[in-house]
Amino acid sequence: MINRLGLPHPEWQFVKCSDELNIDKIQDYVGWTIRTVAFEDPLKKWKNVFDNWVPKRKVGAIVDDFQSQLDCDAIFVVYPSWKWRKAGAILSEGTRMTLEGVYGTINDLSRRGIVDARFSYRYHVMELTHGDKQFFTHSERDIAAHACRQIMGKNLIVEFAITSQNKFIFFRLEKIEEAAKLLMEKYGRQKNTR
Numbered sequence: 001m002i003n004r005l006g007l008p009h010p011e012w013q014f015v016k017c018s019d020e021l022n023i024d025k026i027q028d029y030v031g032w033t034i035r036t037v038a039f040e041d042p043l044k045k046w047k048n049v050f051d052n053w054v055p056k057r058k059v060g061a062i063v064d065d066f067q068s069q070l071d072c073d074a075i076f077v078v079y080p081s082w083k084w085r086k087a088g089a090i091l092s093e094g095t096r097m098t099l100e101g102v103y104g105t106i107n108d109l110s111r112r113g114i115v116d117a118r119f120s121y122r123y124h125v126m127e128l129t130h131g132d133k134q135f136f137t138h139s140e141r142d143i144a145a146h147a148c149r150q151i152m153g154k155n156l157i158v159e160f161a162i163t164s165q166n167k168f169i170f171f172r173l174e175k176i177e178e179a180a181k182l183l184m185e186k187y188g189r190q191k192n193t194r
Contacts, residue, residue: 001173002158002170002171002173005147005150005151006146006150007146007147007150007158007170008143008167008168008169008170009079009169009170009171010033010079010080010082010169010171011026011079011080012077012078012079013077013078013079014037014075014076014077014078015063015075015076015078016067016074016075016076017063017064017067018059018060018061018063018064021059021060021063021078023056023059023078026080027080028056028080028081029080029082029083029165030053030080030081030082030083031052031053031054031055031056031080031081032053032054032055032056032059032078032079032080032081033050033051033052033053033054033077033078033079033080033081034050034051034054034059034062034063034066034076034077034078035048035049035050035051035076035077036048036049036050036066036070036074036075036076037074037075037076037077038074038075039070039073039074039075040073040074040075041073044073047070047074049066049069049070049074051066052081053081054081059078063076063078079171082161082163082164082165082167082169083163083164083165084104084105084106084161084162084163084164085103085162085163085164085166086101086102086103086104086135086161086162087101087102087104087105087106087108087109087159087160087161087162088100088101088102088106088109088117088159088160089106089109089110089157089158089159089160090144090147090148090151090157090158090160091156091157091176092148092151092152092153092154092155092156092157092158092176093155093176094153094155095122095152095153096120096122097120097121097122097148097151097152098118098119098120098121099117099118099119099120099121099126099144099148100115100117100118100119101115101116101117101118101119101135101136102114102115102116102117103116103135105161106159106161110159115130115131116131116132116135117130117131117132117133117135117136118130118131119144121145121148121152124145124149126141126144126145126148139168140162140168143168144160144168147160147170151173155175155176155177156173156174156175156176157173157174157175157176158170158172158173159171159172159173
């Protein structure tokens with residue numbers, strides 16, 4: 001869906017096995033990311049398996065290993081990894097749009113709750129509501145505003161990164177309901193194991 005919305009993204013491939021990979025000519029600088037996207041059987045429960053910063057020579061073997069762990073029914077996205085400068089998420093709830101950003105990785109925002117800048121987006125205007133008003137450069141602000149226009153009214157969460165090579169990329173998009181289910185399962189399990 002990130003492709004269909006016209007948002008910048010990593011050079012990625014969607015594969016089921018190593019034979020489908022075609023990464024030889026794609027440049028990386030810190031390795032590769034492999035993560036579960038979906039299952040062929042829509043009734044099968046999604047399981048998140050992933051690895052980051054994988055050396056190119058090991059990507060195929062890891063894809064095949066993950067596939068065997070998931071009963072040969074998964075589809076994976078494979079793309080070059082990156083070093084983070086900034087990260088964030090855009091939340092679309094009807095016409096209400098909220099952008100949160102952090103200097104660092106998406107984990108600093110999503111797991112540690114650090115927010116260096118928060119913006120609201122309404123009527124084609126992005127307004128700072130908390131934090132560093134210089135968080136986005138002018139061109140980054142334009143890319144973020146474009147993304148807001150594309151997802152407005154769709155009830156989605158889209159995550160972005162601004163890499164150490166100054167590339168602004170969107171790498172994950174989920175429906176709010178799906179993201180909420182995954183969080184409930186994750187934190188419900190943790191609560192039950194205490």
